[in-house]
Amino acid sequence: MVGPVAKREAVAHLRSVLEMSERRACTLVAADRTMIRYRSRRPPDTALRARLRELANERRRFGYRRLFILLRREGEASGINRIYRLYRDEGLTVRKRRARRRAIGIRAPILVEARVNARWSLDFVHDQMANGRRFRVLNIVDDVTRECLAAIPDTSISGMRVAREPTDLIARRGKPGMIVSDNGTEFTSHAIFAWAKDHAIDWHYIAPGKPMQTGFVESFNGRMRDELLNEALFFGLEHARHAIAEWTEDYNTGRPHSALDYQTPAAFAAKLTATGHHAALCELRVPACCSPRAREHTHAETLIPNGGYFSGRSDRFLGVRVYL
Numbered sequence: 001m002v003g004p005v006a007k008r009e010a011v012a013h014l015r016s017v018l019e020m021s022e023r024r025a026c027t028l029v030a031a032d033r034t035m036i037r038y039r040s041r042r043p044p045d046t047a048l049r050a051r052l053r054e055l056a057n058e059r060r061r062f063g064y065r066r067l068f069i070l071l072r073r074e075g076e077a078s079g080i081n082r083i084y085r086l087y088r089d090e091g092l093t094v095r096k097r098r099a100r101r102r103a104i105g106i107r108a109p110i111l112v113e114a115r116v117n118a119r120w121s122l123d124f125v126h127d128q129m130a131n132g133r134r135f136r137v138l139n140i141v142d143d144v145t146r147e148c149l150a151a152i153p154d155t156s157i158s159g160m161r162v163a164r165e166p167t168d169l170i171a172r173r174g175k176p177g178m179i180v181s182d183n184g185t186e187f188t189s190h191a192i193f194a195w196a197k198d199h200a201i202d203w204h205y206i207a208p209g210k211p212m213q214t215g216f217v218e219s220f221n222g223r224m225r226d227e228l229l230n231e232a233l234f235f236g237l238e239h240a241r242h243a244i245a246e247w248t249e250d251y252n253t254g255r256p257h258s259a260l261d262y263q264t265p266a267a268f269a270a271k272l273t274a275t276g277h278h279a280a281l282c283e284l285r286v287p288a289c290c291s292p293r294a295r296e297h298t299h300a301e302t303l304i305p306n307g308g309y310f311s312g313r314s315d316r317f318l319g320v321r322v323y324l
Contacts, residue, residue, distance in 0.1 A: 181214065
């Protein structure tokens with residue numbers, strides 16, 4: 001459908017090039033004459049537009065919703081519709097780099113209690129430095145609070161190194177109820193088997209070729225690649241470690257998370273810990289492809305389904321009210 005702006009331009013073209021009258025030109029383009037004569041009285045919003053562009057340049061992969069949250073934190077009183085209009089006017093729309101996989105069918109989810117340290121997910125993401133040398137990052141994510149517990153970049157990470165990192169986390173945060181990973185050689189080594197047995201932790205392996213079963217850490221990997229790895233050029237391992245640590249801190253404490261009602265993971269974890277299991281009503285996202293039975297859990301001891309079965313797209317989730 002042709003909008004008012006295009007119709008005004010068409011009428012102006014007909015009048016200037018073909019020397020038509022305004023009445024005749026409006027009849028040809030099916031435009032009302034009052035619409036053609038209308039002049040907007042909206043304020044220019046110069047300062048707001050400049051700040052919006054500045055934030056969009058700092059956070060190049062943020063859409064208008066997250067930019068709106070950041071502006072609200074700064075005291076901006078404009079509503080989200082106004083921010084969206086300015087966002088569109090300034091041409092700040094973020095282009096999607098690639099299509100996401102979608103899970104098909106109904107699978108039985110792993111149920112996890114909605115509390116801190118209920119389940120951790122581990123996975124690797126790979127990148128290379130400016131000199132072509134490759135490195136990998138071991139990411140550890142809390143599936144309930146969405147916090148990044150650790151992001152360890154190195155050129156080589158063995159099974160013994162993988163076992164050492166959760167040990168340090170347990171000393172700081174406490175023991176997880178379960179750890180989930182894929183079937184990579186680092187996660188299926190004798191060092192991991194011995195570590196899981198010594199610490200009495202259930203280490204669950206996903207089905208081969210089913211990365212959606214570790215969906216939360218896969219989603220985090222996608223955000224890290226989209227917002228950091230694809231945007232930065234690393235000139236050495238120390239540079240990569242500093243940049244990744246800085247981005248991870250911002251992810252936990254500054255970046256609004258859409259699955260947490262645009263709270264930060266750290267703020268959500270603090271609220272979850274403070275309110276306990278029976279006091280807070282929390283809006284959580286449940287994968288659209290989970291079984292209907294899993295969606296019906298709304299009593300005081302409700303467990304949240306495994307995020308491993310989500311498609312990676314925010315529009316594939318259903319909002320479910322879960323009583324903690």
